């Protein structure tokens with residue numbers, strides 16, 4: 068009765084920002100559960116290299132290059148995906164950037180770029196994907212939030228504001244789309260070793276502070292997000308709506 072709960076065979080999953088980093092590893096995780104993978108990135112050449120790598124590892128994978136902040140590109144490419152590959156069953160809004168500066172001296176362009184990419188991009192891609200999911204009365208949307216959806220840290224205000232907004236966008240998508248059998252949830256990673264955080268991990272002072280601030284007293288590994296991701300992408304979460312699951316080594320449990 069329960070042996071297919073986490074099985075993604077026959078499901079098509081689009082992960083935005085998956086040419087490398089967390090998105091790439093999440094694509095492999097979902098592929099390992101049987102999903103047909105669609106990678107996304109802005110750079111078509113780098114995307115093709117990532118598609119080739121995963122194909123060599125035996126994954127069923129395709130790549131579609133588009134900028135998640137440009138509605139026209141999103142509409143064109145997602146229509147192409149539905150035509151060439153089929154319906155998108157699961158959307159993972161992972162694409163995001165990090166640009167650090169103190170608020171008092173921050174350029175408006177930096178603020179707008181981070182908000183546009185990390186928050187507005189998720190709205191635009193989800194809006195397009197939801198059209199098909201609503202028509203089919205089935206779908207999953209997983210928004211990659213952050214512990215910074217809940218906490219602030221000096222120099223990352225636009226990132227935290229965007230991830231806080233993404234948490235609330237997750238809840239609003241869930242409220243509006245649950246009636247169409249679309250489950251919208253989020254994952255909130257703690258401090259995980261990725262391209263985005265490597266400079267922090269290599270900074271002795273920050274590294275020691277982070278380990279002391281994390282009850283597990285260590286950084287997380289990208290692979291440690293995969294179990295939660297497969298849960299939220301599978302039928303095991305069919306009655307879970309508007310939840311953010313924090314995979315953070317206990318940071319949010321601790322003062």
Ligand code: GCO
Nearest residue numbers: 165213214215223256257258
């Ligand atoms: C930072 C980090 C964080 C992490 C992650 C934590 O500067 O504090 O880049 O933003 O990337 O989001 O969940």
